[in-house]
Each structure stands twice: as C-alpha cells, then as structure tokens.
Amino acid sequence: MDQHTALPASRTVAPRIVVGGALIAGGRVLAARRSAPAETAGRWEFPGGKAEAGETPPEALVRELREELGVEARALARIPGAWPVRADLELQIWTAELLSGTPAPLQDHSELRWLSAAELDRVDWLDQDRFALPAVARLLAAAEAALDPAAPDPAAPGPAPDPAAT
Numbered sequence: 633m634d635q636h637t638a639l640p641a642s643r644t645v646a647p648r649i650v651v652g653g654a655l656i657a658g659g660r661v662l663a664a665r666r667s668a669p670a671e672t673a674g675r676w677e678f679p680g681g682k683a684e685a686g687e688t689p690p691e692a693l694v695r696e697l698r699e700e701l702g703v704e705a706r707a708l709a710r711i712p713g714a715w716p717v718r719a720d721l722e723l724q725i726w727t728a729e730l731l732s733g734t735p736a737p738l739q740d741h742s743e744l745r746w747l748s749a750a751e752l753d754r755v756d757w758l759d760q761d762r763f764a765l766p767a768v769a770r771l772l773a774a775a776e777a778a779l780d781p782a783a784p785d786p787a788a789p790g791p792a793p794d795p796a797a798t
C-alpha cells in the first residue's frame with residue numbers, strides 16, 4: 633500500500649445504528665420480549681432494528697415496525713443519547729406514534745406489553761434500553777396527565793412553602 637492509499641491510524645468506522653421505537657399510545661409504551669438470539673431471548677426492548685445503508689433512523693424504524701409488528705407508525709423525536717450495543721453498533725431510541733394497525737409479535741418477539749410509567753420497571757429490559765427509561769417515564773407521565781386533566785401536572789412546581797410553618 634503506498635502513502636496515498638494508507639488509512640490514517642486514527643481513522644474509525646462509524647457504528648451502524650440500531651433504532652428502537654418507543655411507541656406511545658394512551659399513556660403507555662409498547663415493550664417487546666425478544667425471542668432470539670439465545671443471549672438476549674426473554675429480555676425486553678423497544679421494537680426496531682438495524683438501519684440499512686442509505687436509510688435514516690426514522691425510515692428504518694417505520695420499516696422495522698411494519699415488519700416486526702405489522703403496523704404503520706411514524707417516528708416523532710429522538711430521545712437524547714446513543715448507547716453502544718457493541719463496538720460496531722449504536723442504539724438510538726425514537727418516540728413513535730401508531731398510525732394504523734394493532735401490534736402483533738409477528739417476527740423477533742414472543743410477547744408484547746403496553747406499559748404505563750409505573751409499570752416500566754416490571755420487565756427485564758436489555759441493559760442499554762435502561763438508559764432511556766427515565767426519559768420515557770417522563771413522556772408517559774405527561775401523556776397520562778394530558779389524558780386525565782384532573783390529575784396533578786407532573787411538570788408543575790410543588791406547593792409553595794407555608795410561611796406560617798417554622
């Protein structure tokens with residue numbers, strides 16, 4: 633290899649993106665139980681998968697949700713952060729909304745569950761997904777409050793201190 637074709641030692645290859653979809657409806661998020669491979673079977677994740685070459689993460693998510701769950705969905709916003717799955721694979725989580733269809737575990741999953749904010753901890757999430765759970769819980773609490781206007785607003789400041797109290 634001559635000096636024009638040699639790669640600089642510092643050059644790295646960008647990891648491939650895995651996109652997970654936090655599909656939110658009715659104040660709940662859809663969690664999916666993996667059916668394979670053996671190392672991750674039984675653990676829970678946000679349905680989705682690897683982006684193909686030339687595909688944006690939202691495009692990949694829409695395709696994966698169609699293939700895996702049989703639904704039409706739209707990616708809404710990325711939850712801040714990116715978490716390494718392996719050296720060559722990086723996880724992003726995007727919120728998404730259901731446009732049509734009822735999710736079914738057609739491919740890659742053995743079970744689906746709609747979880748409220750209070751139920752998020754009840755399943756055994758893949759390690760990397762846990763980083764996104766606090767943000768998902770905040771979104772679910774806001775969605776629940778919007779569904780029930782009588783409920784206290786989770787974003788509202790607490791009561792003012794009582795000046796008479798010592």
Ligand SMILES: Nc1nc2c([nH]c(=O)n2[C@H]2C[C@H](O)[C@@H](COP(=O)(O)OP(=O)(O)OP(=O)(O)O)O2)c(=O)[nH]1
Pocket residue numbers: 650651652653672677678679680681682683696717721723740758759760761
């Ligand atoms: N889909 C998904 N994968 C996740 C999440 N969290 C996490 O660590 N992963 C890991 C599990 C896998 O090692 C990898 C994604 O692989 P995958 O099997 O879902 O991807 P894919 O559907 O494109 O499958 P394939 O084409 O490789 O067969 O990322 C998540 O929330 N959703």
